Amino acid sequence: MSDGAPRIGVITFPGSLDDRDAQRAVTYMGGVAVALWHADHDLRGVDAVVLPGGFSYGDYLRCGAIARFAAVMDEVRAFAERGGPVLGICNGFQILCESGLLPGALIRNRSLRFICRDVFLRVETSQSVVTSELMTGETVEIPVKHGEGQFVAREDELRRIDDEGLVVFRYASGDGVTDDAENPNGSIDHIAGIRNARGNVVGLMPHPEHAVDPDVGPTGGQPLFASLLAAAMAGAGA
Amino acid sequence: MRFSFEVLVSLKPGLSDPQGKAVASALPTLGWTNVSGLRVGKHIALDVEAADEATARAQVEEMAGRLLSNPVIEEYRILEAEEA
Secondary structure: OOOOOOEEEEEEOOOEOOHHHHHHHHHHOOOEEEEEEOOOOOOOOOOEEEEOOEOHHHHOOOOOOOHHHOHHHHHHHHHHHOOOOEEEEOHHHHHHHHOOOOOOEEEOOOOOOOEEEEEEEEEOOOOOOOOOOOOOOOEEEEEEEEOOOEEEOOHHHHHHHHHOOOEEEEEEOOOOOOOHHHOOOOOHHHEEEEEOOOOOEEEEOOOHHHOOOHHHOOOOOHHHHHHHHHHHHHOOOO | OEEEEEEEEEEOOOOOOHHHHHHHHHHHHHOOOOOOOOOOEEEEEEEEEOOOHHHHHHHHHHHHHHHHOOOOOEEEEEEEEEEO
């Protein structure tokens, strides 16, 4: 529980790239960014945790496969089980899937190309730690940059994801229409981000931390960080 | 004793394999138009120190299930062990 601004931890794994951007986004949005280290069994008492993008452990074997066994992940798992807000972005999403905190997996883009561009995401639920400040059906503009972002899941898992309303974001047009042309990586059902049943763990491939400052592009990431900060203030993980 | 194993990891059937598709679509340009069912996977070789082969194999099974493959999207096969 925090007295002032919420403290948001950002984990650095060997090969993380976007940890500094995530810290900057937290600060920009009024939070206190706390650097966390993959090898520490310590979350430094933060109110929320961000697993940033990058190529942890070189993405060897599979994206996120080795990072999920990092010491800090034991603490992240316990924090998530207490209801603490956890956000995985891109490689962080892959790590959350590998660790079983989120269902499904991310495989090579259908095009086999690395993609780097702004996309629109349609909000599918406001019941999550990154969408509480958004309305269902609303769209936000945020960049993607990944080579392995095609979301897949077993058929039974996919049914559960659908039944329990675990999809948080879908790739869509600016006015919220899903279409293969708007789906950059071939993700099944246009899925860009999902949550756990409780809504306190969210993973998405697009990068909200690159979209908070109007000086450098779209600002669709702002409501996601505002939501995360609000969830952190509520102190669910304390 | 030391035993050598080879683990083959492949995407589950039914899951799209963009790499396999790209390789398959390159083959006809070289004249092979008679190829189908191409899938790209991984080959992992390792040596395990253990008292006997069954113990070593059981450990490799566990490694394959927990780290070498992701059971959500992949399946694995452990090839016959050889004493290293």
